[in-house]
Amino acid sequence: MAEEGKPTEPGSQPDTSSEQRAQDQARAAKPSSLSADAEKDLQVEAAKARVTAVKEAAQAAPGAPKAPVKKKEEGPKPVDASGHPLVKKLRDQFDAAVIEASEFLGQLSIRIEPSRIVEVCQSLRDDEDTPFNYLSDLTCAHYPDERQTPFEVVYNLYSIPANERVRLKASVNGEGLDSVTGVWPAADWPEREVYDLFGVKFRNHPDLRRILLPPDWDGHPLRKDYPLEFVENRWTEEHLPEFTDVQKEQLEQRRAYGLEILSASPEREVRELFQSGKEVMPKDK
Amino acid sequence: MSPKEIAAHYQAKVFDSPAAAESAGFALTETFAPRNVWNKASAAQSLLLKLRDRKENGEAKEIGLVIEPWSVTGCYVPI
Numbered sequence: 001m002a003e004e005g006k007p008t009e010p011g012s013q014p015d016t017s018s019e020q021r022a023q024d025q026a027r028a029a030k031p032s033s034l035s036a037d038a039e040k041d042l043q044v045e046a047a048k049a050r051v052t053a054v055k056e057a058a059q060a061a062p063g064a065p066k067a068p069v070k071k072k073e074e075g076p077k078p079v080d081a082s083g084h085p086l087v088k089k090l091r092d093q094f095d096a097a098v099i100e101a102s103e104f105l106g107q108l109s110i111r112i113e114p115s116r117i118v119e120v121c122q123s124l125r126d127d128e129d130t131p132f133n134y135l136s137d138l139t140c141a142h143y144p145d146e147r148q149t150p151f152e153v154v155y156n157l158y159s160i161p162a163n164e165r166v167r168l169k170a171s172v173n174g175e176g177l178d179s180v181t182g183v184w185p186a187a188d189w190p191e192r193e194v195y196d197l198f199g200v201k202f203r204n205h206p207d208l209r210r211i212l213l214p215p216d217w218d219g220h221p222l223r224k225d226y227p228l229e230f231v232e233n234r235w236t237e238e239h240l241p242e243f244t245d246v247q248k249e250q251l252e253q254r255r256a257y258g259l260e261i262l263s264a265s266p267e268r269e270v271r272e273l274f275q276s277g278k279e280v281m282p283k284d285k
Numbered sequence: 286m287s288p289k290e291i292a293a294h295y296q297a298k299v300f301d302s303p304a305a306a307e308s309a310g311f312a313l314t315e316t317f318a319p320r321n322v323w324n325k326a327s328a329a330q331s332l333l334l335k336l337r338d339r340k341e342n343g344e345a346k347e348i349g350l351v352i353e354p355w356s357v358t359g360c361y362v363p364i
Contacts, residue, residue: 144334225334228327229319
C-alpha cells in the first residue's frame, strides 16, 4: 500500500510484462480508496475461488462421509393418573363426575362432568390436605371437530398452603356450564373473557357481558370459524367510517407535514393498521 | 396446517381459480384476502367450517376451496 504512491521503476522489475507495468501505473494514478476497493475485490474473488474449489473437491470424492442424521426422539406423552391420591379422593367423593385423569410432565389434569363442576371446585377449595384456594386461570379451547362438545373450559387451580397445582377440564357445548364465581370470586372476569371470545355461557354469573370487545360486536374471535384477518362487519361499518377521497388527500397532506399523530383518531389509526399493505407471503406448497 | 392440508382434512376439493371452481359446477361463497400465511390458514379453516355446516344441513353436496396466492374463497355444489 505504501509503495502505491511511488512511481514505478522499469529497471527494478525486469521480468514484468508491459501490461503489468501499465496496470501498476494505473493503480498508482488512482486514489488510495479506489485501490483499497480493488484489493478487497481481489480478496473476495480469491475467497470465492477457494469455496468453489472445496465444493468441487467434495463433489468429486465418491464416498464422502455424510453427517449422521440424528433420529428425533419422541417427546413425553400424557399418562393415566387414576392412581393419583387427589384423583382417588375425588372419585370416592363424586364417582362418575370424574371422567378421566392424566398426568403430563408432572401436571395433573382431571376431566370433570360439566354439570358437577361447581361441586367439585367447592370440594377442592375446602379440601383439608390441599385446599386449592387460588384460581390461577380460567380459559377455554375450541375443538370444532368435536361436534357434541366443541368447547373445553379449563380451570388452573393452585393450592398456596400445599404448593400444588391441578388442572380441571370440562367439555361443553355452546349452552355452557355453571359459573364458579361463588367458589372463587376471581372467576368473574376470566369467565366474562371466555364468554366474550368463545361464546361459552356461564350460568349464575353475576354480570355476564363482553369484557374486551364492544357489546354489539358480532361473533366470538377465538373460535376456529372466526378468521384472523380483519373483516368488515356491522360494528366496523358503523364505528370506523371509510375515508372519502378528500379526507384521504387531507390525510396525506397531514402526514407530509408530520401532523398525523395529532390529527388522526385512534379508531382510524386502527383501521389503517388493519388495512395496511400486504406482507410477504410465500406460495402454498 | 396449510390451506391445502385443511381442505384435505375436511374432504374439500381444491381449485386454483374461481373460474375453475365455477366451471366444475361449484357456487362461490365468501372471499378472504389474508396478509400472511397464518391468516390464510385461519381464513381457509373459517370458510371450511361454515361449508361443513352447510353440507351437514343438506344444503351442499360437495364443498371446495379456491386457493389463490393472495386470497381464499369457499365454494360448494348446491343440492
